[in-house]
Amino acid sequence: MNQAFGDTIEPRLLQACDEALRLGRASRLSHAFHPKPLPLFARAEPAAERIHQMIEVHALRNDSVRQCILQIRDMSEILRRENTLRQQARQLAEELTLVQQMQDIAARQSLRFEEMARLAPVGLFETDLQGQLTYCNERGLAMLGLEAIHGQGDLWTRNLSPAIAEHLRQRWQSSVHTSDRLHEEFQLLNAAGQHRWLQWEAGVIHDAKGQAIGFICTLIDVTELQHRAQHHEHRANHDPLTGLPNRARFEQRLHAALAGAERLGQPLAVVYLDLDGFKLINDQHGHAAGDVVLQTVAARMQQQLRGDDMVARLGGDEFALFLAETPAEHDLNRVLHKLEKALCKPIRVQTDTGAHQVQVGCSMGRAIYPQHGTALSELLNFADKAMYEEKTSRRHRSSVKHIASELLPAPYISTMS
Numbered sequence: 001m002n003q004a005f006g007d008t009i010e011p012r013l014l015q016a017c018d019e020a021l022r023l024g025r026a027s028r029l030s031h032a033f034h035p036k037p038l039p040l041f042a043r044a045e046p047a048a049e050r051i052h053q054m055i056e057v058h059a060l061r062n063d064s065v066r067q068c069i070l071q072i073r074d075m076s077e078i079l080r081r082e083n084t085l086r087q088q089a090r091q092l093a094e095e096l097t098l099v100q101q102m103q104d105i106a107a108r109q110s111l112r113f114e115e116m117a118r119l120a121p122v123g124l125f126e127t128d129l130q131g132q133l134t135y136c137n138e139r140g141l142a143m144l145g146l147e148a149i150h151g152q153g154d155l156w157t158r159n160l161s162p163a164i165a166e167h168l169r170q171r172w173q174s175s176v177h178t179s180d181r182l183h184e185e186f187q188l189l190n191a192a193g194q195h196r197w198l199q200w201e202a203g204v205i206h207d208a209k210g211q212a213i214g215f216i217c218t219l220i221d222v223t224e225l226q227h228r229a230q231h232h233e234h235r236a237n238h239d240p241l242t243g244l245p246n247r248a249r250f251e252q253r254l255h256a257a258l259a260g261a262e263r264l265g266q267p268l269a270v271v272y273l274d275l276d277g278f279k280l281i282n283d284q285h286g287h288a289a290g291d292v293v294l295q296t297v298a299a300r301m302q303q304q305l306r307g308d309d310m311v312a313r314l315g316g317d318e319f320a321l322f323l324a325e326t327p328a329e330h331d332l333n334r335v336l337h338k339l340e341k342a343l344c345k346p347i348r349v350q351t352d353t354g355a356h357q358v359q360v361g362c363s364m365g366r367a368i369y370p371q372h373g374t375a376l377s378e379l380l381n382f383a384d385k386a387m388y389e390e391k392t393s394r395r396h397r398s399s400v401k402h403i404a405s406e407l408l409p410a411p412y413i414s415t416m417s
């Protein structure tokens with residue numbers, strides 16, 4: 001062996017040859033490594049590259065000569081390919097792991113979204129550009145009065161009034177180009193027959209190429225907020241005792257009515273009204289009885305006026321009203337006379353001492369647009385002054401009546417009183 005291959009022969013190869021000759025069986029040194037290649041595979045210097053070899057040793061069946069045949073194959077290329085395949089397999093496995101991880105993340109995100117959408121106190125839904133539902137959480141379905149998404153043609157506005165649905169459709173269609181965020185509040189009659197106020201917000205969604213494909217929308221039930229806002233608005237503009245509009249609301253409405261009268265070239269009557277003898281009721285029967293009188297008087301005035309007219313409590317026992325379609329002088333006198341007659345009817349009040357009938361009178365002053373002024377303040381001042389003049393002349397008349405009654409004989413006094 002040494003003769004054939006020199007000193008550098010691999011000891012395992014020697015052992016394999018020895019075994020093959022002694023035991024008469026073939027053996028294989030797979031992937032054997034020979035630091036200096038066998039002569040058959042001599043390589044040009046420097047032989048830096050390691051050569052992987054497969055050596056098969058076969059003993060020859062010959063009794064006289066001890067010989068064996070060595071079959072040597074260069075495995076380098078096969079190993080290189082195996083390595084490449086192994087590397088590719090490893091890479092594939094890594095990629096598969098990555099895909100798996102991404103699938104896990106996506107599944108977790110989807111679950112997270114489903115759970116959040118289920119628990120969210122708002123309605124969440126997605127539509128295409130036509131407003132057809134592509135997703136809606138349970139709360140959203142309930143708010144919109146829908147049971148489920150049925151597919152094509154399932155508009156989210158299905159249960160809205162046609163006018164509101166059309167208004168919203170125009171809003172979202174115009175936002176496709178501007179990408180504006182939409183915000184609207186509207187009313188919807190729900191399955192239980194209740195009117196609910198819903199606040200809708202929507203934003204355009206785009207595909208990977210930047211093409212608008214639909215909308216992501218949220219719905220919040222703002223009914224309670226609306227009611228509270230209406231309540232605050234009412235409190236800010238109305239008198240809590242009588243429920244009549246207050247001075248601020250009166251002036252606001254009068255301002256609009258004057259603009260209307262100017263546009264149509266029509267007259268408009270503003271009337272100031274102050275109760276007579278009210279303090280006496282307060283003093284004799286108490287504040288609570290006075291309150292009942294104010295409430296009764298307010299209700300009677302409202303009954304006498306038409307829908308477009310307005311009566312307001314300015315404070316204390318002072319009221320103001322305007323008549324939207326002011327009649328001619330004669331008819332106006334008739335309307336105001338009717339009003340006075342209604343106010344002066346007896347009012348029943350209940351006090352600690354029992355039930356009593358009380359009565360108030362009233363003094364009125366009027367101002368007609370444009371005859372007595374065109375500006376709101378001008379008309380109010382005119383009517384106020386006219387009312388005080390009326391009150392003063394009434395006081396004067398009643399004091400004259402009082403003096404006259406003192407001069408008359410006793411039976412006549414009782415008849416007059």
Ligand SMILES: Nc1nc2c(ncn2[C@@H]2O[C@H](COP(=O)(O)OP(=O)(O)OP(=O)(O)O)[C@@H](O)[C@H]2O)c(=O)[nH]1
Pocket residue numbers: 241274275276277278279280282286287288289290291294315316317391
């Ligand atoms: N009960 C009650 N009284 C009120 C209220 N606001 C003001 N008053 C009282 O209403 C009275 C108004 O006084 P006056 O204007 O002199 O009443 P009057 O007796 O009709 O006299 P003249 O208006 O001058 O004819 C005062 O005593 C106020 O204290 C209220 O909300 N409830």
